[in-house]
Amino acid sequence: MQNISPRDLLVYLRDSQTQPLLLDVREPWEFETCHITGSTLIPMRDIQQAAAQLDKNRDTVVICHHGIRSRHVAYYLEQNGFTNVINLEGGVERWAQDVDPGMKRY
Numbered sequence: 250m251q252n253i254s255p256r257d258l259l260v261y262l263r264d265s266q267t268q269p270l271l272l273d274v275r276e277p278w279e280f281e282t283c284h285i286t287g288s289t290l291i292p293m294r295d296i297q298q299a300a301a302q303l304d305k306n307r308d309t310v311v312i313c314h315h316g317i318r319s320r321h322v323a324y325y326l327e328q329n330g331f332t333n334v335i336n337l338e339g340g341v342e343r344w345a346q347d348v349d350p351g352m353k354r355y
Contacts, residue, residue: 250323251335255344258310258337262287269308269335274322279314283341283353293318300329308333314355316340 253261262268271288273280280290291299293313303309309331313319316339323336337344345352 250320250327252338253310253335254338255347258344259348265308267308269310269333270303271310271312272303272322273312273341274318275313275341279355282355283345285312285341285344288312293322296322296325300326300331303331305329305331306333308335310335310337312337312344313340315342 268287271285273284273288273290274293274296275290276292277290280288284290303326309323309326311319311323311326311334313322316337319340320336323334326334339346341352342354345354
């Protein structure tokens with residue numbers, strides 16, 4: 250599994266010709282509080298069922314609050330045949346600190 254810092258993700262999103270799936274694995278209330286624009290919410294508890302509908306070859310950046318849940322989900326996806334899984338280091342908390350200081354935090 251690869252890891253990416255929030256600043257590197259910002260550059261990647263800006264410069265990439267193909268946009269990755271920004272997979273937010275937090276709970277709905279967390280997502281409603283704040284999220285990275287363009288993210289898709291699939292709570293961690295639903296990943297097993299939802300994984301079959303996701304493109305295993307698409308770059309997938311997994312996001313949570315601090316980067317721990319997303320690391321677990323990224324590992325799970327890799328173990329199930331996903332080839333381009335990236336964990337957002339520090340999650341939305343670090344994104345808010347390093348990239349979007351106006352983002353609501355919790």
